[in-house]
Amino acid sequence: MTSPSKILATCRVALADRSYDVRIGQGLLGDAASYFDLPRSRQALIVTNTTVGPLYGAALKAALAGRHDTLHYLELPDGEAYKTSETLGLIYDALLRPACDRKTLIYALGGGVVGDVAGYAAATYMRGVPFVQIPTTLLAQVDSSVGGKTAINHPLGKNMIGAFYQPLRVLCDLDALKTLAPRELSAGLAEVIKYGPIADMAFLAWLEEHMDALVARDPAALAYAVERSCAIKADVVGQDERESALRAILNFGHTFGHAIEAGLGYGQWLHGEAVGCGMIMAAHLSQRLGLIDAGLVDRLTRLCQRAGLPVTLSPALGLTPERMVELMQVDKKTEAGRLNFVLVDGHKARVQAVDADPVLDVIRTCQAQAA
Ligand SMILES: NC(=O)c1ccc[n+]([C@@H]2O[C@H](COP(=O)([O-])OP(=O)(O)OC[C@H]3O[C@@H](n4cnc5c(N)ncnc54)[C@H](O)[C@@H]3O)[C@@H](O)[C@H]2O)c1
Numbered sequence: 001m002t003s004p005s006k007i008l009a010t011c012r013v014a015l016a017d018r019s020y021d022v023r024i025g026q027g028l029l030g031d032a033a034s035y036f037d038l039p040r041s042r043q044a045l046i047v048t049n050t051t052v053g054p055l056y057g058a059a060l061k062a063a064l065a066g067r068h069d070t071l072h073y074l075e076l077p078d079g080e081a082y083k084t085s086e087t088l089g090l091i092y093d094a095l096l097r098p099a100c101d102r103k104t105l106i107y108a109l110g111g112g113v114v115g116d117v118a119g120y121a122a123a124t125y126m127r128g129v130p131f132v133q134i135p136t137t138l139l140a141q142v143d144s145s146v147g148g149k150t151a152i153n154h155p156l157g158k159n160m161i162g163a164f165y166q167p168l169r170v171l172c173d174l175d176a177l178k179t180l181a182p183r184e185l186s187a188g189l190a191e192v193i194k195y196g197p198i199a200d201m202a203f204l205a206w207l208e209e210h211m212d213a214l215v216a217r218d219p220a221a222l223a224y225a226v227e228r229s230c231a232i233k234a235d236v237v238g239q240d241e242r243e244s245a246l247r248a249i250l251n252f253g254h255t256f257g258h259a260i261e262a263g264l265g266y267g268q269w270l271h272g273e274a275v276g277c278g279m280i281m282a283a284h285l286s287q288r289l290g291l292i293d294a295g296l297v298d299r300l301t302r303l304c305q306r307a308g309l310p311v312t313l314s315p316a317l318g319l320t321p322e323r324m325v326e327l328m329q330v331d332k333k334t335e336a337g338r339l340n341f342v343l344v345d346g347h348k349a350r351v352q353a354v355d356a357d358p359v360l361d362v363i364r365t366c367q368a369q370a371a
């Protein structure tokens with residue numbers, strides 16, 4: 001059952017002539033055309049996947065009826081394992097076969113995988129066509145749909161081929177979260193928790209108070225978590241779109257997390273699960289380097305556990321600390337072989353070069369706790 005359409009919050013990503021709004025609300029999908037006050041384009045393509053398409057594809061097509069002469073539709077295979085050049089090729093095929101021109105609008109309807117791949121297709125097809133993000137997972141609503149990072153994976157590293165390319169609009173329909181699997185909700189909560197230690201300790205305290213409500217999908221709690229997350233991300237991206245410095249704080253937990261995802265094989269652990277465990281490892285590393293005390297590490301660990309996230313990495317999975325550090329060599333923050341980590345100090349985050357030894361120690365400790 002869909003709610004009456006209602007905007008609850010709007011966050012602005014301020015990037016001069018590429019600024020855009022992130023609209024957050026209920027029942028928005030069924031009324032999408034009225035929220036996309038965009039110039040009419042002759043052709044458009046909805047990119048979704050085989051799970052989201054059957055759930056929300058028809059509603060979006062109906063909402064867009066009459067807005068384009070031709071509305072093409074493509075369902076990609078579902079999963080992180082398909083965030084590849086082959087899948088990207090499917091989008092190019094769907095654009096080229098009907099001779100879509102450079103004004104063709106792409107609608108990315110789905111989670112972060114659809115958003116990242118469709119966004120990269122939009123960035124590169126005919127050197128750039130406009131696109132909008134309609135995120136349907138919590139993770140995509142609080143993070144991936146905002147800020148213009150688009151990418152596909154390489155077997156040796158996460159998001160290794162990509163572009164910064166901003167959407168024209170983002171539409172977050174909170175109703176879509178009702179059909180999300182519990183494990184996917186937890187994965188999204190990892191990126192929500194991330195915003196606390198890197199930017200807003202009051203939000204961390206709010207999350208501690210409301211984590212049970214979030215896990216129970218209380219609509220008001222979810223609406224606030226999406227709004228606050230988008231506001232923090234929009235502020236960071238507005239200051240440093242291309243990650244020349246500040247934006248790297250959004251990578252808290254990701255140096256470990258991406259090594260877990262690539263090391264285990266994409267899809268074994270969800271991105272949010274790897275980031276959750278990665279944040280705990282990064283918190284331990286921050287403590288080891290004297291930036292925080294055990295209290296904050298415990299708070300983050302407890303919060304991730306309550307969100308249903310893994311906080312240890314079982315050695316039985318076969319991913320060694322040495323292999324993880326090897327995989328980190330292609331992390332985008334690595335410079336001349338020197339690993340850089342996002343660390344927290346209890347007020348804010350910083351990026352710091354760290355030797356491999358303390359990193360190996362932290363991973364070993366985390367594995368020992370799982371054994
Ligand atoms: N671009 C960025 O800034 C950024 C930020 C964070 C993460 N990411 C990327 O996002 C990806 C993870 O995104 P994700 O967690 O959304 O994963 P996902 O896109 O794989 O979606 C998770 C699962 O939920 C299903 N799904 C989506 N919406 C649904 C709904 N409403 N109801 C039921 N099922 C639904 C999907 O089909 C999929 O099976 C990773 O590839 C990660 O690297 C990118």
Ligand SMILES: O=C(O)C(=O)C[C@@H](O)[C@H](O)[C@H](O)COP(=O)(O)O
Pocket residue numbers: 143147149158159191243247248250251254332
């Ligand atoms: O938007 C950003 O900047 C982020 O780092 C957000 C992350 O949650 C996201 O997973 C991102 O895709 C990671 O970026 P990468 O540049 O390390 O691949």
Ligand SMILES: [Zn+2]
Pocket residue numbers: 143191254271275
């Ligand atoms: Zn992430």
